Amino acid sequence: MANSGSPSGALTRRVCPSCSTAVTRILYRVPSIPIHSCILLDTAEAARALTRRDLELACCDSCGFVFNHIFDEAVMRYSTNFEESQHFSGIFNAFARQLAREAAEKCAIAGKHVIEIGCGKGEFLRELCDVDGATGLGIDPGYRADEGRLTPSDKVRFITDLFSEKYEHLEADVIVCRHTLEHIAPVRSFVGSIRRMIGERDDAAVFFETPDAKRVLAEGAFWDIYYEHCSYFSPGAHARLFRQEGFDVTELRLAYDDQYIIQYANPVSRHSPPRLALEQDLAELQCLAANFPERVRQVQDGWRKRVRSAWKCGQRIVLWGGGSKGVSFLTTLGLTEEIAAVVDVNPFKQGKFMPGTGHPVIAPKALIDQPADLVIVMNPIYVPEIELSLKETGLRPEIVALSPMGFT
Ligand SMILES: [Zn+2]
Incomplete structure (x- = not known):
């Protein structure tokens, strides 16, 4: 049954x-x-039996923050059985490497100690500390030392846990936090904890990378809305929170095809007024919020029609990308037998099943024996990489990427 927006x-x-x-x-x-x-x-059965909850987004007209106001923190059970890593994609790796070099330079990381909150499997922290000979401590409930993923290093250590106020005593010159704030419900106390961790020192640097919610609202990109993401920031809302909690935001921009907010900040003892171009987005955000319900309904209807008409014509349809966007696309639209499988380049995902719908996750080479007529790519930024990969195997399916285009 299709879900209502x-x-x-x-x-x-x-x-x-x-x-x-x-x-x-x-x-x-x-x-x-x-x-x-x-x-x-x-198994597909276990995937379909996964616990479910409703999601309802509210928007603060005062600061522009968007959040799931019925988010059930107690039901979230973070474990090491996660596969959120995007580091199997060449495009993502190149982006992360370049960003690590940039952050190392801007935060003058040489000889310093870095704490990364929400470090995932630690790839970025290792990259950062490799660049300039710094030391690192990664904190993440999903950290897991997989063989073959990273070579051991005595420069970087890990704590397998959620960051909370119990780690405020830790000392760091630089604090890095990428793709984590959107998973945190009490965002104010989280950023406050980081500020208290820094304490009196004024030479610390903070680097955050968070998905941009303005783009999600503007595009009606419902595939970027899923349960783990309980908090959604525009660049301005992001910076407003940091200024409120005792930081001066020194740089604010969008990266990765404008999908991510990149923010650098330093601790300050008194309130610093907004002064960066992207901070002035409140009126725009209120307008986007007002138009979003109708916008998202149009985009969802467009994709439902696109998929169902191809399926009724007997086309074999696969998704490309077994991450959260894929899960949200399938479960929000209520797709089941219309989609044959989900392709993913991450070998840790292949052979497993998509949460919620139980679609099998297959390797790209599995398409050689069972070709697809239509490939729906979950992130447009990967289209060139996917086209090349399909070309190498001699396959020529129709490729469409998730975007609002054509459904306006
Ligand atoms: Zn607010």
Whole structure:
């Protein structure tokens, strides 16, 4: 059954987790979605039996922060059985390497100690510390030392745990946090903990990378909305939270095809006023929020029609990308037998099953024996890489990437 994108209409008076103002605007609702989209499931049955919850996004008109106001933190069980790593893609690797070099230079990392909060499997931290001979400590509940993934190093250590106030005593010259803040519900106390960890020192540097929610709102990109992401920031909302919690934001920009916010900040003892171009986005964000319900409905209807008409014509349809976007695309649209399989280049995902729907995850070479007529690519940035990969195997399916184009 297809899910509805309409909010429930029940306006629960909520307090914004970022700025503490009362929030009443509800943007979007998706009922009964799997609570994890990066977990690996060994059978289709286990994948379909995964716990589900509803998601309902609220938007703060005061600071522009968007959040799942019915997010159930207690149900989230972070474990090491996750496969969120994007480091099997050449394009992503090149981006991460370049970003590590940039962060190492901007935060003057040589000889310093770096803490990465939400370090995943530690690839970026290793890259960062390799660049300039720094030392690192990674904290992540999903950290797992897989053989063959990284060579051991005495420069970088890891703590397999969630970051919380119990780590405020740790000392760091540089704090890095990539693709983590969107998983945190109490964002204000999280950023506050980092500020308290820095304490009195004024020479620390903070580097954050977080998905940009403005693009999601503008494009009606429902595939970028899923249960683990309980917090959604525009560049301005991101910077407003940091300024409020005692940082001066020194650089704010978009990267990776404008999908990610890159933010550099330093601790300050008094409030620093907004001064960067991307910070002035509140009016624009309010407009995007007002238009989002209709926008997302159009985009969802467009994709449902596209998939169902190809399927009715007997086409074999596969998704390319077994990550969260793929899980959200399948579960939000209520797709089952229309999609034959999900292709993923990450060998740790192949042979497993998609959370929620139980679609099998296969290697690209599996398409040689069972060719696809239509490949739906979950992230447009990977299209050149995928075209090349298919060309090498002599396959010529139609390739379309997730984008709002054609459904406006
Ligand atoms: Zn707010």
